[in-house]
Amino acid sequence: MTYHHGNLKQALLDRAAEVIADQGIEALSLRALARDVGVSHAAPARHFRDKKALLSALATEGYLRFSAYVTNAAEQAGSDPVARYNAMGRSVIRFALTYPAYYATFNHPDVTQQADEDLLKSHKEYMEIVLMAAAEAQAAGWQPDIDPLVLMAFSSAAAAGAANLVTNRRGSDIFEGRDMEELAAQIINLVVPPSSQLCVEKRSPST
Amino acid sequence: MTYHHGNLKQALLDRAAEVIADQGIEALSLRALARDVGVSHAAPARHFRDKKALLSALATEGYLRFSAYVTNAAEQAGSDPVARYNAMGRSVIRFALTYPAYYATFNHPDVTQQADEDLLKSHKEYMEIVLMAAAEAQAAGWQPDIDPLVLMAFSSAAAAGAANLVTNRRGSDIFEGRDMEELAAQIINLVVPPSSQLCVEKRSPST
DNA sequence: TCTTGATGTTGTCAATAGCAACATCGGAGC
DNA sequence: GCTCCGATGTTGCTATTGACAACATCAAGA
Incomplete structure (x- = not known):
């Protein structure tokens, strides 16, 4: 496993879509997302300023x-x-x-x-x-x-x-x-x- | 000021409506609500099992x-x-x-x-x-x-x-x-x- | 080799939800 | 009038979370 994830941004978006689909959008948490993708809790911040930004990106997609x-x-x-x-x-x-x-x-x-x-x-x-x-x-x-x-x-x-x-x-x-x-x-x-x-x-x- | 609020349930609902109207529904917090109404942070729990219950009650109203x-x-x-x-x-x-x-x-x-x-x-x-x-x-x-x-x-x-x-x-x-x-x-x-x-x-x- | 920028990590803080144990009030029944 | 008791509110606590800062690691080019 490399230090760099390689495609963290997309991985986060994909996992977010999964989580929302089967646990609801309220259950979404950046930390859980990071855990699921196998990355530390602050890593998502590099790609999404905050939770809203992630949701916006997901909506854009x-x-x-x-x-x-x-x-x-x-x-x-x-x-x-x-x-x-x-x-x-x-x-x-x-x-x-x-x-x-x-x-x-x-x-x-x-x-x-x-x-x-x-x-x-x-x-x-x-x-x-x-x-x-x-x-x-x-x-x-x-x-x-x-x-x-x-x-x-x-x-x-x-x-x-x-x-x-x-x-x-x-x-x-x-x-x-x-x-x-x-x-x-x-x-x-x-x-x-x-x-x-x-x-x-x-x-x-x-x- | 009496120990009992008297009409806490309705006061919380009213304040919640205000907060949502001018800060958005995402900004709603039970604790802030309790503060605003002048009551301790756990008081709302007597009237609403959780945040969802409060929102449901607000929707019902x-x-x-x-x-x-x-x-x-x-x-x-x-x-x-x-x-x-x-x-x-x-x-x-x-x-x-x-x-x-x-x-x-x-x-x-x-x-x-x-x-x-x-x-x-x-x-x-x-x-x-x-x-x-x-x-x-x-x-x-x-x-x-x-x-x-x-x-x-x-x-x-x-x-x-x-x-x-x-x-x-x-x-x-x-x-x-x-x-x-x-x-x-x-x-x-x-x-x-x-x-x-x-x-x-x-x-x-x-x- | 050194620098630089992008990416990920660790540690931390403040705010929050929710729980439990306790305090206080006010009314029902005696 | 007194006592009990349920309803209501308080205090204190824990776990989770979003957000931030300082640091580590890597890749690539000068």
Whole structure:
């Protein structure tokens, strides 16, 4: 074992993601992280000024993956821009379930209440991807009269809210017996129909 | 000053709300709370098993106020069920801005990942209020073909997402120069139109 | 070889959460 | 009025944690 770890920064981020995923974000401790990675308790300070910085870095990494994830979902969905946008919405839910650690950082006060330049950049990049996709869906007939930025905010808000619903372990028994993932998908469908065909139908139901 | 505080439990909750509102939920400490209220560091333990319990209690109180708040908003909005539901949505945003401390607890892991009986009850009560209002809006022509529970989840998700957008201090400069509160209102309008008139128009735009 | 900067270690401090033993109050029952 | 007792608050303690400072080690280039 060398004196230098070699890749401590990434090792810490990886381990942090694991810990958050199975013990919750509140259980995260820099010292425990250092122990787990086999390094002394002050070593993380070389890479992260403080705990917030680590969470921010994790969130930054999360948004990068998030961008890739939704982009990929759009590509898988084919060429209909509305179907693509719907698929992106569904992928938000899947992402939250697949990478709970990253998703948890997105909502953590240390991340939401502060600005770190890298974080802002990766977050903005994500939103721009969504914004462009929203504009394309509009061009294909979805909500043509609304400001694209408002539409993007609306979709993001709904998707984020749905993801929260699904990731909350507190079982609101009002949803007793429901498949929460299915519920989330239905929410997405209320935001954007699954195909542009349905946009047209919606606007002139008499046909 | 008496030996017994008299109303320590409520005093702690009130002070906690203040601290959260102006220093953030991460800055909350039971000991500081005890100091501020003029009581010894272990006194809070008599009323709250631990920090999570205090946050849960605060969230419970928050949901009770939340219920009253949206109910009041509906009453102020008149008799059109759709307009009432729209007003309730807007009131969610106002609530988040007016009582940031309560709103912050709603999204805190200690609250979202665990179940405390009182909390579940007050949260369920809130959701039932929204559910009933959604059903009434449906009866007045809003989204008549959708499962009311799905509609309720959709509206809640979108409203919560919009509220998060507005309460996040991290200025995503993609919204540069926007009035975030106005943006949130526009989001609500995409969920439910401001009056039942607009539902009909939406469904048959040819008229 | 010497220097330099990056990285990791050891030691330490203040703040905190949570526990236990004790003190004090105030009301219920006599 | 008195006593007991449970509820409430206090004091003292331990372990954990985040953060800092001084030092050690390594790699690479002058």
